[in-house]
Amino acid sequence: KVYTDYFFDEPAYNTHDGGYIPLVTPKVDPQPLAIPPLLKPDRQTDTDDYYTVMAQESETQFLPGKKTKTWGYNAGFLGQTIVFRNGKQTHIDLKNKLPELTTFHWHGLNVPGPITDGGCHAPVYPGETNHIDFKVHQPAATTWLHAHPCPSTATQVWKGLATMVIIKDDVEDQLPLPRNYGVDDIPLVLQDREFHDDNQFDYRADYDPDGVQGHTALVNGTVNPYFDVTTQRVRLRILDGSNRREWRLHFNDDLEFAQVASDGGILPAPVYMTKVMMTCAERDEIVVDFGQYQPGDEVTLMTDDTPLCRFRIKSFVPDATKLPEHLVDIPDETPTPDLPVRTITMDGMDDEVALDGKKFDMSRIDARQKVGDVAIWEIRNTNSTENGMVHPFHVHGTQFRVLARNDGPVYPNEHGLKDTVGVNPGETVRIKVKFELTGVYMYHCHIIEHEDGGMMAQIESYDPQHPQTYHLMDMDTL
Ligand code: C2O
Ligand code: CU
Ligand code: CU
Incomplete structure (x- = not known):
């Protein structure tokens, strides 16, 4: 079977927004696609990798004429591509050479929140270096790193603070x-x-x-x-x-x-x-x-x-390799019995955006879930089906399974692990969420202006045997 449609609700496409900005084909000669270099480790052993990731200011030649002032990770704009390996102990120096504070968020990585995860509670001040250590503990994937200071994630990403992070493992190594x-x-x-x-x-x-x-x-x-x-x-x-x-x-x-x-x-x-x-x-x-x-x-x-x-x-050597019908097994854990379904709403548009009717507050923990529990979350986009928008719902520190869209089937390409799922206006998407580590994790709409605008909350993954207290930042302590 070959799918020939986009799956999402056509009336919700961004092309229907009043403020939609159409793309224009640029009037510059075709240029070779930039391939970001791979970030070289500072040091590597069989068990450990050491990296330095530096957020820096620079200038980038996008168009003929003046260069553009940009930010990047070990690069002028965006960054060098970082490669991690499942099972390896990973040590990273996070250097901030920018004129303002930033954070280094590992989007899609199962690492402890809120500090290693690099959300808003983990500022690195200008001129300073923070250090994080974690063990990579998840299958091969394409994840990414981006800035996440509240509420200026959007401006920092716009300037260029985002780069790809590739995870490798032995299973993916064997696939054709x-x-x-x-x-x-x-x-x-x-x-x-x-x-x-x-x-x-x-x-x-x-x-x-x-x-x-x-x-x-x-x-x-x-x-x-x-x-x-x-x-x-x-x-x-x-x-x-x-x-x-x-x-x-x-x-x-x-x-x-x-x-x-x-x-x-x-x-x-x-x-x-x-x-x-x-x-x-x-x-x-x-x-x-x-x-x-x-x-x-x-x-x-x-x-x-x-x-x-x-x-x-160009000319290439013929390659008859066919993809196998089956690629990998993904564990499908049974939900923990007797857990209530967690319902979450993504509300509003423009300045009115909210999550569960509330604006984000850095110092407030909005929800708690026991570490290791497998919980059902129901995410509802309360926008009107006539003129609402698709809100991409993202959870830090976990990879979830998508179970249902409005009680019906999920899209054909949603049978794997996800950390972000587009929710159509008026739709309820059911997902299955497990945190493998304790910590405080953010969840939000990933339209970055919505996240900065408050369509965001945070959940504590807790271990009843080892209660922890977190020193959460608020706007005044930043
Ligand atoms: Cu891409 Cu809060 O993350
Ligand atoms: Cu994230
Ligand atoms: Cu949104």
Whole structure:
């Protein structure tokens, strides 16, 4: 079976928003797609990896003329790609060379909250270095790192503080998937930006409480990119790294592709499709087979009607590898008996956004769940089905399973692990959540202006045998 639709509710697409900013095909010559370098470890042993991640100011050449002032991780804009290995003890120096405080949030990693996780309670002040240690304890996946200070996550990500974090493990190593980074295993960080006078970003000028957008698409920070295809099969690790934009991806000739992974790792089985829509913070890994093309051909990855990245076919060695019907087993744990269902609402739009009717408060713990419990959460988007928006619901420190949409089936590509799920207006999405570690974790809409605007809360994962107290920050102690 090949799926040929975007799954989400058409009336809720961002294209229907009053404030929608359409993408414009840039008037610059095609440029080679930037492939972020892999971050080199400072030191590595069989059991331990040591890294330094530095948030820094820089300038980036996006367009002809003036460079743009940007921020990045060990890079001018976005960052170097970080690779972790399941089972390894990982040690990271977090350096802040920016003129303001930032945090380093590991989106999709099962690490202790609230400090290692790097949400709003873990500020690194300008000129300072914090250190974190954790053991990577989850399957191979495409996750990411981004800034998360409250309430300026959106401005910092807009300036460039986001980068891909790839987790590897022995299971994924054995699968017949492309994994030669930069050759046939390619990160694609999808974002949009507005360029103002002298090619500068101006977040305030573009501000929209429903999410900031720009007319220009960036892929790994490249305007109008092309990629030279030198292998028959290419794996694309796609991240919606935009503040607000949804991406409705397809190839210009409806070339079929296989989705092989979602946020938290490899899917149980490949899902064959010609179209896929991604909401903010989601990751989809797809494998594209270019076997039907000849050298000199070009096939273009589009979002709606806008070209995003041109794949220029070069000569390649034929590759007859087929994806297996079954990829991995994902544990499907029975919910802990007698637990009440946790209901959560994502409310409002614009400045009115709230979660469970409340605005976020850093010093308030909104909910508690026993560590190791497997709980059912029901997430409801209370927006009207006529003019509401899809809110991408994200939980820190866990990978969940999606069980049902409005009591019906989940989308075909939602049978794997997820940390972010798009919820349509008027819809209730049921998920199954387990925290393996104790800590305080945030959960929120990942339209970043909604999160900064208060559509966010936090939950304590607690161990009754070892009660803990957390020194939570509030706006005044920051
Ligand atoms: Cu991408 Cu609170 O996270
Ligand atoms: Cu997160
Ligand atoms: Cu939202």
